[in-house]
Amino acid sequence: MGRAVAGMGSAGIFSGSLIIVAHAIPLAKRPLFNGCISSMFGISSVAGPLRGGLFTDKVSWRWCFYINLPAGAVTILVIAIFFPAPNHHNKKTTWTERIKKFDPMGTTLFLPAIVCLLLALQWGGTTYAWNSWRIIVLFCFFAVLIILFSVVQYTQKENATVPRHILSRRTIWSAAFYSFSVGAAFLSSVYFLPMWFQAVKNASPVSSGIMNLPMLISVVVTSLLAGIIITFIGYYTPFMILGSILLAIGYGLMSMFHTDTSKGIWIGYQIVTGAGAGSGMQQSLIGVQVVLPLADVPTGTAMIIFAQTLGGALFVSIGNNVFRNKLVEYLAKYTPKVDVASILKVGATGLQNIVDKHDLPGVLHAYNDALVQTFIVSAAMASISMIGALCMEWKSVKGKKLAPGGAA
Incomplete structure (x- = not known):
């Protein structure tokens, strides 16, 4: 129950921050600010597990949850003081009508x-x-x-929940498809890449988070660069296409990991993958804000974020299924004498501490080959995301001189 409530809060925070930008920033300047928010999303996706591992190792796993209380309190205070509530055009709406809009x-x-x-x-x-x-x-x-x-x-x-006049727009369903596919690829890899570091490279939870930093830095830098460039040129669709290409290449390269992959290689592959995520992830939100009027921006924004989150949730489950089934298969192939149930039970952390030295090479080989299958799934979803990118309308954020919240 607690995780469900936390999930609802998380969804409101991310979509709410983007809706605030839509109300406060002119459309032509929004790519830069959305790039900043997306870079924060990239930071949190990688830094969150790093912080969680640090708390788990040094203090207690409960602090993974406690830390949200002071951070949330500060955020509420800042928004309450500095962000005035937007004026609604129809103030005569009854509470019953408002509830109906929640479907x-x-x-x-x-x-x-x-x-x-x-x-x-x-x-x-x-x-x-x-x-x-x-x-x-x-x-x-x-x-x-x-x-x-x-x-x-x-x-x-x-x-x-999603009115027909919104869903029927080509940009909306294309952006939703793109976000679902990219979310499936990126969020799944954020889950499985630290597992690879912990199992194959014998890294602790904290160390695996640090080893994820190349992807984090790449996401942050490319998100900001993409936002700056789009602010000047106006067009966001090319960056969605570029993001799909780089993500597919990055995950394709990561699928070639093996037990003795060098540091330079896994750093370089992460940089390519992070550049793809940073280039494309936020652009579907820009597309929604370009084609929709202000009144529909919250619905469109929520739809895109939901698609991205749903893609991640589904493909973490699918990837985990692929990983476990392949691990059982490869353990039987490389180390038939090993107790498969005990390997599955112990997980990636501390794997090398419980396996006999004679069996360890085969177990690591099996773990590596099973985990890279999840990167192949991510590469496939990144490639599929190209369909959404190519179906997007080519519109510019500089198409009209618009007030904050306007649409092209």
Whole structure:
């Protein structure tokens, strides 16, 4: 329950920060500010696990959660003091009408549908067999709930979670597809790359976070550079295409990791991958803000962030399934005498401390070959994201002289 509440808060923080930018900054200057926010997202994606590992090693895992309380309090205070509430054009809206705009029926159907899908993907092939009745029931519930959700969305019209006039825009569904694919690739690798460092390179949680810094720095630098360049040239679509290309190349290179990969190689491959994420991830949000009026920007922004987060959540589960199944296969191939259950139970951290020295090379070989399969999945999703990038409309943030919150 606590993680669910924290997740809702996290979603509100990221989308809320982008909506604040939409209200406060003219469209032509937004790429730079969105680049700053995206660089913060890149920092948090890598620095968060690093901080968590540090707390776990040095203090207590509980501080991974406690630290959010003072940080959240400071953030609330700053927003309350420095960000005035925007003026709403229609102040006569009743509370009932406002609640309807949240689409409670659609939300009630959609959330459990996603939970069923995530549980099925996480448990299938690992905790339970794919043909287990539990997995089948979860997939059936997901299908039924999604169908009911689609019916509700059709009948609710403009009060739907995603109104038809927004979803029908080419840029919107293209940006959502792009964000889903890039989120699937990037967020999955953020989970599995530290695991590779811990298992194959015998790094501690803190050390694996430090070894992730090349990707972090690359994401931050390229996010800012992309924002600056787009502010001058106006066009964001080329950076989405560039991001897809660099991500696919980066993950393709990372899929060639082996147990004796040198430091220079894994640093260089991370830089390429981070450059792809930094170049493209935030541009779908710019596209949404270009084509939508201010009143629809919050909905469009939330849709893109949801697609990105959903892609990451689904493909962490899918990647974990691929990893565990391949690990079992490769352990049987390289070290048939090793107890597979004990290897799966101990995890990546401390793996080299429990495995017999004679069996260790084979176990590390199996771990490496299983983990690089997840990078192949990321490379595939990065390549697929090119479809969304190519389908985007070529519009410029400098198309019109707009006040803050305007649309081209």
